[in-house]
Amino acid sequence: MKNFVRLVRSAWPYRYRFGVSIACALMVALLSFMELGAVLPVLKILINNDNPQRWISTKIDSIAENIEQLGARREELARVERAFAAGGASAAPLSDRFRELEALKAGILDELQERRRRVDLPDQHGISSQFLAQTAGEIQGLQRQERIADARWEELTRGSYWLRDGARRSLDRRLAEIDRKRDAEAWWQRLYQGLKPAIYKYLPSDQFNTLSMLMGMVLIGVMIKGLFTFCQEVLVADVMQHTLFDLRNLFFRRTTNLDLASFSEQGSSDLMARFTNDMDSFGQGLNTILSKLIREPLRAVICITGAFWFNWRLTCLTLVVVPISAYTTYRVGRVMKRAVRRSLESMSSIYKILQETFQGIKVVKAFGMERVERRRFFLETKNFYRKSIRVAMIDSMSDPVLEMLTLITVAIALLSGSYLVLKQSIFLQIGPFKLQLASQVMAIEDLLTLYAIMAGVSDPIRKLSNVNSKLQRAAAASDRICALMDREPQVVESPRAVESPAHRRTIEFDDVHFSYPGRDRLLQGITLTVRHGETVALVGPNGCGKSTLMNLLPRFWDVDSGTIRIDGVDVREIRGRSLRRLIGVVPQETILFQDTIARNIAYGDPGANREAVVEAAKRSYAHQFITALPDGYDTVIGERGHGLSGGQRQRLALARAMLRNPSILILDEATSAVDIQDEALIRKAIEEFSRGRTTFLISHSMGAIQFADRIVLIDDGRIVAVGTDQELKRTSPLYRRLHEIHYRRESA
Ligand SMILES: Nc1ncnc2c1ncn2[C@@H]1O[C@H](COP(=O)(O)OP(=O)(O)OP(=O)(O)O)[C@@H](O)[C@H]1O
Numbered sequence: 081m082k083n084f085v086r087l088v089r090s091a092w093p094y095r096y097r098f099g100v101s102i103a104c105a106l107m108v109a110l111l112s113f114m115e116l117g118a119v120l121p122v123l124k125i126l127i128n129n130d131n132p133q134r135w136i137s138t139k140i141d142s143i144a145e146n147i148e149q150l151g152a153r154r155e156e157l158a159r160v161e162r163a164f165a166a167g168g169a170s171a172a173p174l175s176d177r178f179r180e181l182e183a184l185k186a187g188i189l190d191e192l193q194e195r196r197r198r199v200d201l202p203d204q205h206g207i208s209s210q211f212l213a214q215t216a217g218e219i220q221g222l223q224r225q226e227r228i229a230d231a232r233w234e235e236l237t238r239g240s241y242w243l244r245d246g247a248r249r250s251l252d253r254r255l256a257e258i259d260r261k262r263d264a265e266a267w268w269q270r271l272y273q274g275l276k277p278a279i280y281k282y283l284p285s286d287q288f289n290t291l292s293m294l295m296g297m298v299l300i301g302v303m304i305k306g307l308f309t310f311c312q313e314v315l316v317a318d319v320m321q322h323t324l325f326d327l328r329n330l331f332f333r334r335t336t337n338l339d340l341a342s343f344s345e346q347g348s349s350d351l352m353a354r355f356t357n358d359m360d361s362f363g364q365g366l367n368t369i370l371s372k373l374i375r376e377p378l379r380a381v382i383c384i385t386g387a388f389w390f391n392w393r394l395t396c397l398t399l400v401v402v403p404i405s406a407y408t409t410y411r412v413g414r415v416m417k418r419a420v421r422r423s424l425e426s427m428s429s430i431y432k433i434l435q436e437t438f439q440g441i442k443v444v445k446a447f448g449m450e451r452v453e454r455r456r457f458f459l460e461t462k463n464f465y466r467k468s469i470r471v472a473m474i475d476s477m478s479d480p481v482l483e484m485l486t487l488i489t490v491a492i493a494l495l496s497g498s499y500l501v502l503k504q505s506i507f508l509q510i511g512p513f514k515l516q517l518a519s520q521v522m523a524i525e526d527l528l529t530l531y532a533i534m535a536g537v538s539d540p541i542r543k544l545s546n547v548n549s550k551l552q553r554a555a556a557a558s559d560r561i562c563a564l565m566d567r568e569p570q571v572v573e574s575p576r577a578v579e580s581p582a583h584r585r586t587i588e589f590d591d592v593h594f595s596y597p598g599r600d601r602l603l604q605g606i607t608l609t610v611r612h613g614e615t616v617a618l619v620g621p622n623g624c625g626k627s628t629l630m631n632l633l634p635r636f637w638d639v640d641s642g643t644i645r646i647d648g649v650d651v652r653e654i655r656g657r658s659l660r661r662l663i664g665v666v667p668q669e670t671i672l673f674q675d676t677i678a679r680n681i682a683y684g685d686p687g688a689n690r691e692a693v694v695e696a697a698k699r700s701y702a703h704q705f706i707t708a709l710p711d712g713y714d715t716v717i718g719e720r721g722h723g724l725s726g727g728q729r730q731r732l733a734l735a736r737a738m739l740r741n742p743s744i745l746i747l748d749e750a751t752s753a754v755d756i757q758d759e760a761l762i763r764k765a766i767e768e769f770s771r772g773r774t775t776f777l778i779s780h781s782m783g784a785i786q787f788a789d790r791i792v793l794i795d796d797g798r799i800v801a802v803g804t805d806q807e808l809k810r811t812s813p814l815y816r817r818l819h820e821i822h823y824r825r826e827s828a
Contacts, residue, residue, distance in 0.1 A: 083562040084555040087362060088369060090330075091323040098370065101315035104308045105375040109382045111305035112536065116383065118298050119532040122291065123525035131290050132283040136276050143269045145224050149231050150262045156232050157255055181233050188226045195219045227520065316370040324363050331355065331565060339571040340636045341597060346564070349432035354564055357427050358557035361420075365554020368547050376540035376547075383536040390530050393517045394500075398493040398534065405485045409548050412478040416552040419474055423467035424556055429460050475549040486538045493534050497527045571638050573656050580658040581647040583743040584612050587633070587774055592642035594625075594632060602628055604797045606642070612743075615767075615775040617785035619818060620794035626778045627668060629794070630746050633776075634663045646744075664742030666750040668778075670729040677706055678713040680732055684740045696739035699769060701761050702731035731762070738769055745775045763787065782822040791815075 091098065124130040195218050284290050335351060343351075387395040437444055437453045444453055496508050496517060506518040587610045594603040602625045610616050618626040631637055632644055635651055644651045651659060664684075672680050681696055682688045693713065697703040705728055709715040717723055724732070734750055747766065766775075767787045779785050782805075791808055793801040793815050801812040808815040 081551075081555050084362070084365065084551070084558040086562065087327060087558045088323075088366060090327050091319055091366065091370070093326075094319040094322050097315050098319050101312045101319070101370070102374055104312035104315065105378050107308040108305055108312060108375060109378040111301050111308070112379050113382045113386055113533075114301055115298055115305075116532045116536040117386065117529075118294060118301075120525060120529040121294055123528055125287055125290055125294070131285045131287065132279050133285050136272055136279050140269060140272050140276065143265050143272065147262055147265050147269070149228050150258050150265065152228055153231050153234075154255065154258045154262070157251060157258070161251055161255070181229055185226065185229045185233075188222055188229060192219065192222045192226070195222065223520070312375065313371060316367065319370055320363060320367045323366060324359065327362075327561075328355070328359060331359070331561065334565050334567075337569060338567060339569040340631075341570050342567055345597070347432060349435040350428045351564070352435070353424075353428040353431040354560055357431075358424060358560050361424070361553045361557035362561060365551050365557070368550045368554070372543060372547055376544050380537050380540040380544075383533050383540075387530060387533045387537065390526070390533065391518055391522070393515075393519075394493065394497060394530065395534075397496055397515075397517065398489050400492070401485050401488050405482060408478070408481055408485070412474060412481075413548050413552050416471065416474050416478075416549055417556050419467065419471045420549075420553045421556040421559070423464060423471055424560060426460065426464040426467050430457070430464055433457050433460055471549070471553075475546065478548065479546070483542070486541060490531075490534065490538065493531065497522070497530060501527050571635050571656075574653055577653055577655045578649070580654045580662045581649055583646055583662055583774065585647045586611055586645075587744065588643070588645045588648075589629070589632075590643045590645065592629070592632065592644060593640045594628065594637065595640060596628075596637075601640075602797045603632075606794075606797075606799055608792060608799060608802070610774055610776075612774055613772055614790065615770050615777060615788045617777040617779065617788035617791045618794060619779070619785065619791055619815070621818070624794045625797045626794055627748055630665075630748060630776055630778065633744070633746065634660050634665065661740075662742060663744045663746060664737035664740050665746045666730070666733045666737045666748065668748045670726075670733045672717060672724075672729055672732060674717065676711075676714045676716050677709070677732065680717065681735045681739055683736055688739055692739060693735075696735040697732075699738050699765050700731045700734035701765060702728065702735050705731075734762070734766075743773055745770060745773050746778075747775065748778045749780070750777075759783070780822070782819055 121130070121135070124135070284293060332355075384395065384399075433453070433456055437457070444450060499508055500506065500518055500522050501524055504521050506516055506521060508515045508517050589606045589608040592603055592606040593601060595601040606629060608616075618629065620626055628637075632639055633651065635656065638652065646654070646659075646662070673683065678690065678693050679686075681693045681702075685692075690713070694703060697706055697713075706713055706715070730750060734747075737745065737747075750766070763784060766777075777785055777788055785791060786805065789804075790802060791805060792799055793808060793812055795814055801808055801815060803811065809819065
């Protein structure tokens, strides 16, 4: 998760947009809660034949009752305080008050029972609704009296405690608190009284009309909620896409800064998988965090807060399974991440097969390997299928588990709530244990509203159930992305690096040793000094290290030991870009891009004008075939130079190197694919071009190296002979053998 969090932090520049999206999410959550809250008035209208006028009157009455209750408490406390001030109250007057209250409560309870029995008479049909409403009103009145008696009892108990302990300050604080509450209640009372005339005048009193009005309000609420949901989703998408845009570019910058060692180790198909599949998985995780992970918990929290406000005891009881759910989610998450990582690796292998097959389709077809490649692809996709199924299984397993836990929550709420309503009690009796679950006896509509709110909690939780799998997928993908981003290039620029000298003197290879990672030593003690303007040919058997030696000059790799110097300056002390600007390379494998021929030639010098491009093409003898193409220099060539012959591609690569006008030229088998007719011409062109530049020629063709000033013979990573063609023929048996092989092949 560390890497995921690290990548998510890239969204920081878009925090204001995200802030607005959170505000929208908050509005969505509030409006969702209000939708659920509409259940209570609907039930009240249907069950109690309530209407807005009755509602506001009841509200004002209940506030008046609260104020009365608070007044009674205050009076009781003030009495205790007075007794306290008079020199400490004795226990006797207090116990008299307790007895008085007990008798009062017993009377109230008897009355209550009697009223309830009347409501529960078996022959309900005979009882008029007027009688029922009257009895319900009486019950409410009695309950109110009971609550007042309870409050007095409580205050008295506290008062006696305080007296015993003599904590006068607490008494004062309590009095101040009651005053504060009374002021607040008075404020609400004034507000409702202010609203009352308007409610009586404008709102319907009829049951059906009230219901219709309520539905209309819910509908408007849903529309406004839809608008906020839309805004939130658009803002989240914007933040996500911007973050991905930044990350992709950062990732590309880091990757292109890597050295060749990292590229050859990683493989381009794996890189592609990280750029596409992994980045996509991260994007989905980010989207989940920005949208669902903010909106749904907000909805859940607001509903839970509402449920707490409604009945905190019962809500607490239903939330006992939350730790179990959290632990299950955590365990599933760990297993999931491992499974996802494996499936991502398998996807990388699929990319690899695709790339190899499509790039090498000519070879695949020529060797009739279609079936083999199909089998390879089949096996890897099957492997991916197995791994994806495992991910899906873990994902699907967690869903029913979480659903089960949600159901347990609902069952707890349903059973205990129903118990309270059916027994008309505020206590839940489990064996010898008595648990208080309400502050007052709950009505059926209160219970149903609480269920609706709890259902409002379970909906976001259900929506969050697959969030975990998305996050784990994103976390696994982030690990792979970060692993590559954090990779340090082995070829690094020294902080003291200088601009390259204008090469005028020498290039020195001084006791150069080099080996590829994990391979035996390849170059062993290469020492060679090349003068400016000299043309040096490197010859030797396959794999002896010629190309490798030349790769060390532009620092594609760094030497293990020894030094390479240009005009006396160590190449490691020269700025990378500046060093490479000095050198023109025509590699063994011609690389062309899917673009026009002109832009391919001007690749290393995008500012070059058309005349310069045509001039370079003429020099490399490419002009003739280019002008024969339908769009000439503007002909778009296919991927990797598709649509051109090998020789034509090589000439374009040569033109590209010539256009840069480098001081040092490296030609690695640059004319190997050119036909005999043109070879002599191109050789002449190279000869002319190499004048005034230091040129390294790698070639197996003895004809191509004839114009070299010196020939360096390499064998098994060591220089075995240096001299002209004639000298080497005389002194080196290996050179003679290479010569013979070449001419035998030529004449065959
Ligand atoms: N990126 C690499 N990682 C590991 N080993 C490599 C790498 N590139 C080349 N080699 C190995 O280094 C050795 C020398 O390769 P190099 O390309 O320098 O030979 P060469 O003399 O240019 O051969 P040729 O005449 O066939 O082009 C070979 O054995 C090759 O397998």
